[in-house]
Amino acid sequence: MIPFTNFESRMIKLPINNVDTDQIIPARFLKTTSKLGLDKQLFNDWRQDPDFVLNRPESQGLQILLAGDNFGCGSSREHAPWALTQWGFRAVISTSFADIFKQNSLKNSLLPIVVPADVHAELFASDGPVKIDLPNQTLTTPSGREVHFEVDQFSKHCLVKGVDELGYILDQEANIAAYEASHPAPINALV
Amino acid sequence: MPRTIIEKLWDSHVVHESPGAPALLFIDLHLVHEVTSPQAFQGLRDRGLNARRPDLTIATADHSIPTTDRSLSIVDTIAANQLAQLETNCKDFGIRCLGVHSNLQGIVHVIGPELGLTQPGMTVVCGDSHTATHGAFGALAFGIGTSEVEQVLATQCLLQRKSQSFQVNVEGKLKPGVSAKDIILALIAKIGIGGGTGCVFEFTGSAIRALSMEERMTVCNMAIEGGARAGLIAPDETTFEYLKGRPHAPKGADWDAAVARWKQLPTDEGAVYDRSVSIDADALEPMITYGTNPGMGVSINASLPDPSQITDAMARDSITKALAYMGLEGGKPLVGHPIDVVFIGSCTNSRISDLRIAAGLLKGRKVSPKVRVMVVPGSQEVKRQAIAEGLPEIFRAAGCDYREPGCSMCIAMNGDQLSPGEYSVSTSNRNFEGRQGKGGRTFLASPLTAAASAITGVVTDVRTLL
Numbered sequence: 001m002i003p004f005t006n007f008e009s010r011m012i013k014l015p016i017n018n019v020d021t022d023q024i025i026p027a028r029f030l031k032t033t034s035k036l037g038l039d040k041q042l043f044n045d046w047r048q049d050p051d052f053v054l055n056r057p058e059s060q061g062l063q064i065l066l067a068g069d070n071f072g073c074g075s076s077r078e079h080a081p082w083a084l085t086q087w088g089f090r091a092v093i094s095t096s097f098a099d100i101f102k103q104n105s106l107k108n109s110l111l112p113i114v115v116p117a118d119v120h121a122e123l124f125a126s127d128g129p130v131k132i133d134l135p136n137q138t139l140t141t142p143s144g145r146e147v148h149f150e151v152d153q154f155s156k157h158c159l160v161k162g163v164d165e166l167g168y169i170l171d172q173e174a175n176i177a178a179y180e181a182s183h184p185a186p187i188n189a190l191v
Numbered sequence: 192m193p194r195t196i197i198e199k200l201w202d203s204h205v206v207h208e209s210p211g212a213p214a215l216l217f218i219d220l221h222l223v224h225e226v227t228s229p230q231a232f233q234g235l236r237d238r239g240l241n242a243r244r245p246d247l248t249i250a251t252a253d254h255s256i257p258t259t260d261r262s263l264s265i266v267d268t269i270a271a272n273q274l275a276q277l278e279t280n281c282k283d284f285g286i287r288c289l290g291v292h293s294n295l296q297g298i299v300h301v302i303g304p305e306l307g308l309t310q311p312g313m314t315v316v317c318g319d320s321h322t323a324t325h326g327a328f329g330a331l332a333f334g335i336g337t338s339e340v341e342q343v344l345a346t347q348c349l350l351q352r353k354s355q356s357f358q359v360n361v362e363g364k365l366k367p368g369v370s371a372k373d374i375i376l377a378l379i380a381k382i383g384i385g386g387g388t389g390c391v392f393e394f395t396g397s398a399i400r401a402l403s404m405e406e407r408m409t410v411c412n413m414a415i416e417g418g419a420r421a422g423l424i425a426p427d428e429t430t431f432e433y434l435k436g437r438p439h440a441p442k443g444a445d446w447d448a449a450v451a452r453w454k455q456l457p458t459d460e461g462a463v464y465d466r467s468v469s470i471d472a473d474a475l476e477p478m479i480t481y482g483t484n485p486g487m488g489v490s491i492n493a494s495l496p497d498p499s500q501i502t503d504a505m506a507r508d509s510i511t512k513a514l515a516y517m518g519l520e521g522g523k524p525l526v527g528h529p530i531d532v533v534f535i536g537s538c539t540n541s542r543i544s545d546l547r548i549a550a551g552l553l554k555g556r557k558v559s560p561k562v563r564v565m566v567v568p569g570s571q572e573v574k575r576q577a578i579a580e581g582l583p584e585i586f587r588a589a590g591c592d593y594r595e596p597g598c599s600m601c602i603a604m605n606g607d608q609l610s611p612g613e614y615s616v617s618t619s620n621r622n623f624e625g626r627q628g629k630g631g632r633t634f635l636a637s638p639l640t641a642a643a644s645a646i647t648g649v650v651t652d653v654r655t656l657l
Contacts, residue, residue, distance in 0.1 A: 017509045018384055018484050022623040027602045031255050031269040033229035033276050045625050068505055070385035073418065073484070074623060076320040077227065078336035096385060099420050100320060104336035152352070154212045165338070166238075169346045172215055175207040176348055179217050186219060186449070187308055187439050189249040190287050 003162035004109050007090060008131045009063035012053055015124060019067055020074035021101065025083045027075070038079055039086035054087075063090045064130055066123050070094070071112075072101025081108040091132055093139070095120050106155045107165060113139060113149045134160055193459035196425050197356045197391045200331040200456075204314045206348055213350040219313040220325075221343050222299045223250035223286065225277040226604070227318030231341035232280040242284040244347045249308060250281050251289040253298045255604045258567050258594035261292060270605060284344070297570020297596045300324040300538035304408065305572050307437025311426035311453040316343055321538045321620065323414035326423030327407035328430055329456050331391070333420040354420060355465035357390035361398040363472030368654040370548075371406035372540060372618070372637035374398065375413040376478035377470055380488035387419030390466065393458065394424045398472035404433040405544040412539045413620050416485035425457035477653060480622050480635040481525050482513035487622075489525070491640065491652045497522035516624055517632050518612070525634065525650045532615040533564040533645040534627070535591075535638055537601035540618035541569030543576045545638045550582045552642040552656065553589040559648030564591040565607065567599040591645070603628045616644040 029041040046052050053059055065084070071094040072080060081104045084092070091111040102112045111134065115123070119141070123130070128142030134156060139147045151159075158165060194202070206215040221244075228250070235242070242248060255270040257263075265271035274291055281288035289295045295302060300321055303309040309325040315332035316322060318340040325332035339349055361374055379386075392414050394407075402410065407424050414422025431450055434440045441449040476490040487510070489495060498514065498521050501507040514521055519528075535541070535549050546568060558564045566586045568574045574596055577583055586593045600607040601619035603626065609615055611630025618641050622633035634650060643653035 015505060015508070016512070017505055018486075020484065020621075020623045022621070022626050026625055026629070027254075027604050028629075030226050031267070031273050031604060033233075033273055035230050045629055068509070070388070070418070073384055074320065074415075074621065076318060076334035076336055078230075078338060096388060098385070098418065099388060100334055100336060100415075104338065107336065107338040152213075154350075157211075165350055166234075166342050166345060168212075169215065169342055169348055169350065172207055172346075172348070175215065176217075176346060179206040180347075183217065185244075185247060186310055186313065186441070188246045189220075189308060189439070190246050190285075 001109055001158070001162045001164045004111065004134055004159040006133045007063060008129045010127065010129050011064045011066040011093070011123065012059050012062050013124060014053060014065060014067045017068035018070045018073055021072060021077050021080040022074055024072070024080040025077065030077060030079055035082050036086070038083035042083040042087045061088065063088055065089050065092045067092060067094045070096050070098060073098040076100045078104045078108070081105045081110045085110050093123060106159065109159060111159065115139070115147060115149060119147050193462040195356045195393060195458045195462045195464060196329060196423065196456050197331065197393060200312065200314065201353060203312070213352045215348050216314060216351045218316050218343050218347055218349060219247060220303065220308055220315045221248040222303055222315065222317035222322070223248060223340070224254055224299050224317070224319065225252050225273050226254040227337050228280065228340055229273065229276050230337050231344055232284065234341040235284070235344055240345045242286060242344045245285040247347060248286050248344070249289065250277060250286055251296055251299050251302055252277055252291050254598045254602060256291060256597040257605050258597045258599045258607055261595055267606060294571050297572065298538045298541060298598055300412065301542060301569035301573065304328065304404070305570060307434055307440035310434065310440070311430060312456055316349065320415040321412050323420070323422045324408050324412040324538055326411040326414065326421050327404060329423055329426035329453065331421055331423065334415065354391045355389055357387055357392050357419060358464040358467035359392050359394045359470065360467065361394065361396040361470045361472050363398050364401070365398060365472050365475060368477055368639060368657055369475050370637045370639055371402055371409040373475055373478045374470065374472070375410045376480065376485070376488045376635065377475055379413065379417045379485050380478065381470070382417055382468060384416055384484050384486035385418045387414065387417040390419045392417065392419045392422035393464070394422060399424055400427065403544060404429060405542040408542070409539055413485065416620060426453045477637060477640050479525055479640060479650065481517060481519060482510065483516055483622060483624050485620065485622060485635060487513055488635070492524055492526055494524050495519060495521050526652055528650045529614065529648060530562060530616050530644055530650060531613040532609055533562055533641050534600045534615055534617040534619060535641050536565065536567030536569070536599050537619035538569065538598070539620045540638050541567060541573065543573050545618065546573065546577050546582050547580070549638045549642040550585040552639060552653070553591070553646070554585050556589055556646050558590040558645040561648045562645055564645045565594060565600060566591045567594045568596050570596050600627050602626070616641045616650060
């Protein structure tokens with residue numbers, strides 16, 4: 001995983017609550033066996049509208065998505081953060097995220113940032129660049145207000161150092177083997 | 192200290208805990224399907240890793256599989272490639288695959304319980320958000336992303352943070368025409384689709400105890416639509432009776448030992464939940480969704496919300512946008528609204544009891560000539576049982592299209608889909624924009640409501656036909 005560095009970008013605003021993963025990438029595009037090329041299908045059905053925010057010239061190259069409550073609800077498809085990061089997003093800001101989407105994002109260097117309602121409203125009302133500093137867990141609004149955000153320390157460590165979780169789990173081999181030795185399997189799916 | 196079943200399941204699966212890191216949790220059963228696994232297998236190949244526990248892993252083809260005659264070749268070459276890739280991956284990594292031509296193929300959340308693989312006290316994962324279905328057995332079962340599929344294949348473990356416990360207590364007795372699906376739709380309408388975020392539901396109460404295993408699976412299946420990653424029900428005699436004699440259930444002395452162990456699982460007297468909510472089963476009516484997320488649901492005869500009565504701007508905009516997409520007016524009931532399609536199937540409602548209930552209503556009746564009705568059994572085993580009971584004849588005589596097992600029009604990946612603007616009454620679990628086909632409009636409901644609406648051609652309160 002590529003280490004997550006601090007950055008600054010204007011926001012693409014999606015003032016809709018409960019944006020689900022079927023909107024982020026519709027299921028009919030999940031027949032692929034690759035992780036790549038999904039940016040073309042990001043918000044595919046909403047992008048049919050030429051005036052949809054992602055289609056506007058001023059949105060090109062932006063790295064922050066500002067969205068309504070409970071972003072990423074619905075299916076467990078990791079294609080959602082794959083599509084978002086391939087389009088160029090590095091952070092999504094909302095008041096809340098669905099659990100699976102949040103975990104999938106953290107594994108793909110996409111930072112889900114939860115802000116309180118007043119900051120959320122301020123961001124929707126403002127333009128200009130937002131600064132994101134993950135080591136210090138701060139977001140600076142276009143008006144210069146510095147806001148602290150929460151991120152669990154393990155995820156932060158993985159993001160900042162570019163550590164991938166599987167490597168970390170593989171290092172626990174002795175613990176896993178000990179658990180297996182003391183817990184006989186209840187099933188054998190092979191027979 | 193008294194513990195909830197959720198805490199007991201968690202405690203018994205922690206492999207290791209390090210300060211500053213999530214717990215490492217052991218996974219007892221890993222279910223794999225064609226859509227969320229190819230990139231995970233590729234990840235293993237890239238790192239030169241094996242599947243650690245093929246004995247705890249099983250695969251099937253369900254999401255992109257056609258529901259037409261299996262002896263025909265698959266027309267969609269991209270889907271065909273994905274299905275072939277699953278077979279290759281399973282062969283390469285030594286995993287049993289109940290693929291396209293297996294006589295045990297089916298929707299992953301139908302076959303796990305059916306084969307007795309899903310058992311009380313287990314941790315169960317799958318790259319699919321409806322994995323909570325298996326919680327009906329008193330298992331901690333949740334959906335995972337593809338990176339996590341790769342982690343479980345490689346290590347049989349996952350890094351997890353403990354969820355909060357959320358008791359959903361359902362007391363009373365369901366009235367005729369009201370079913371398990373209505374319980375879960377009512378919960379989601381009450382707490383909203385983000386209401387259970389960060390939580391695991393435990394469903395308790397007399398109305399839950401009275402449900403069959405298949406009905407319990409329907410309830411747990413949609414935990415994710417209430418925002419919770421998992422939902423579960425403590426095992427009891429109903430659970431044991433369902434499991435006994437299934438192919439992978441313990442046998443003989445092992446069975447007795449397992450039952451004794453499973454009886455220790457229910458939440459201890461005096462254990463405290465982080466959150467709780469109550470639902471009055473006596474007062475429940477058939478439920479239906481009207482909008483573009485499963486939380487937008489009402490009792491079948493109730494009026495839809497009127498956006499002009501909603502004060503919060505973004506909440507009002509969400510309802511307005513949903514009603515516009517659905518082509519509906521706020522403030523009026525949905526009953527009587529014309530429909531084009533009825534879909535009876537999905538991991539929520541495609542089991543034999545669901546088909547029996549629908550067939551019971553359709554027997555001796557005809558579906559409306561204006562409505563295309565698809566009935567899709569959840570598995571080859573359900574299909575066999577339905578044949579033994581003469582159900583396909585009843586569906587066909589009524590004018591339904593009775594198909595081969597798969598996810599079908601729940602997710603519309605396989606060509607089974609709505610046309611733009613079409614309305615469906617569907618027994619599936621999601622009504623998001625375009626979920627059942629681009630531009631399609633979905634009303635989620637129970638198999639009874641779906642069958643009733645198929646007969647009349649409009650959204651119908653099944654109680655008028657009972």
